[in-house]
Amino acid sequence: MALLLKGIEVSKSIKKDLEKRVSVLSEKGIKPCIAIIRLGDRPDDVSYEKNAVKKLTDLGIECKLFRFETVITQDELITNIRVINSDASIHGILLFRPLPRHINEDAVKIEISPGKDIDCINPVNLAKVFAGDESGFAPCTPEAVIKTLEYYGIPLEGKNVVVIGRSLVVGKPLSMLLLKENATVTICHTRTRNLKEICKKAEILIVAAGKAKIVDDTYVSQGATVVDVGINVDEDGKLCGDVDTDKILDIAEAVTPVPGGIGTVTTSVLAEHTVRAAEQTVS
Numbered sequence: 001m002a003l004l005l006k007g008i009e010v011s012k013s014i015k016k017d018l019e020k021r022v023s024v025l026s027e028k029g030i031k032p033c034i035a036i037i038r039l040g041d042r043p044d045d046v047s048y049e050k051n052a053v054k055k056l057t058d059l060g061i062e063c064k065l066f067r068f069e070t071v072i073t074q075d076e077l078i079t080n081i082r083v084i085n086s087d088a089s090i091h092g093i094l095l096f097r098p099l100p101r102h103i104n105e106d107a108v109k110i111e112i113s114p115g116k117d118i119d120c121i122n123p124v125n126l127a128k129v130f131a132g133d134e135s136g137f138a139p140c141t142p143e144a145v146i147k148t149l150e151y152y153g154i155p156l157e158g159k160n161v162v163v164i165g166r167s168l169v170v171g172k173p174l175s176m177l178l179l180k181e182n183a184t185v186t187i188c189h190t191r192t193r194n195l196k197e198i199c200k201k202a203e204i205l206i207v208a209a210g211k212a213k214i215v216d217d218t219y220v221s222q223g224a225t226v227v228d229v230g231i232n233v234d235e236d237g238k239l240c241g242d243v244d245t246d247k248i249l250d251i252a253e254a255v256t257p258v259p260g261g262i263g264t265v266t267t268s269v270l271a272e273h274t275v276r277a278a279e280q281t282v283s
């Protein structure tokens with residue numbers, strides 16, 4: 001029976017470290033603060049925001065919520081981002097995407113100050129991830145995958161790791177973080193031929209396709225570790241991942257559950273980045 005790599009355990013260890021760091025900042029009169037910018041009321045954004053605000057507040061991080069109508073113009077949004085950039089009491093910025101179609105996302109991304117860009121939206125931070133430069137902020141979800149494997153003592157060096165998904169939010173930056181850990185990385189996508197055969201060769205299979213339960217026992221080899229990044233809703237309206245977990249429990253060595261896996265760690269990484277951004281204002 002596969003070991004369940006529960007996100008809550010990873011989050012607890014991150015929390016322990018952050019509590020100390022938040023208290024050191026507090027002695028210096030600094031309260032870490034994040035600005036969360038949301039356009040409209042998309043249910044997945046609202047749900048992520050609710051969970052994030054609870055976790056961040058529990059850790060002593062202030063959350064300032066900036067909510068706008070989806071009809072906001074690009075210029076108005078940029079003006080607001082510039083005001084937040086120049087507010088010294090705010091250390092990190094989280095902007096929910098995708099943005100409405102009338103807004104050019106590339107024009108907005110470059111406006112977020114790289115030092116406050118805690119979810120790696122600005123291309124400056126993304127370039128640092130690709131360069132292996134740790135001075136910026138990596139996107140929270142890819143970093144959550146690395147932190148989860150690290151916490152459970154699953155080494156990456158020299159391992160055959162297959163990533164399904166090549167988005168700029170998950171697949172591509174995650175592949176770069178894995179490469180930095182000296183894994184041998186194969187990136188798969190919708191045009192990949194022989195996907196099952198490639199996945200079967202993985203010692204660690206990471207699935208970030210955004211398609212409910214597409215990976216089953218026919219994709220997984222005996223003893224593999226499977227990381228499920230997907231967050232989907234199944235035919236019964238229940239939350240599920242990209243992996244049909246029940247079908248691989250007797251084959252895989254370890255698997256991350258959905259819910260309760262990478263998503264849980266992602267908000268802890270967001271908290272860590274906010275605290276780090278606050279620390280960088282004093283060091």
Ligand code: NAD
Nearest residue numbers: 141165166167170189190208209210229230231262263266
């Ligand atoms: P995306 O739609 O931007 O990218 C999906 C990628 O998967 C694409 O590169 C595509 O080529 C590939 N893909 C899709 N179907 C495939 C298939 N059948 N075979 C092979 N490749 C396929 O999605 P994203 O933003 O990268 O997110 C991926 C998943 O991760 C989604 O379910 C999303 O909800 C989830 N997600 C979770 C967190 C978290 O905190 N756990 C954060 C961000 C995204």
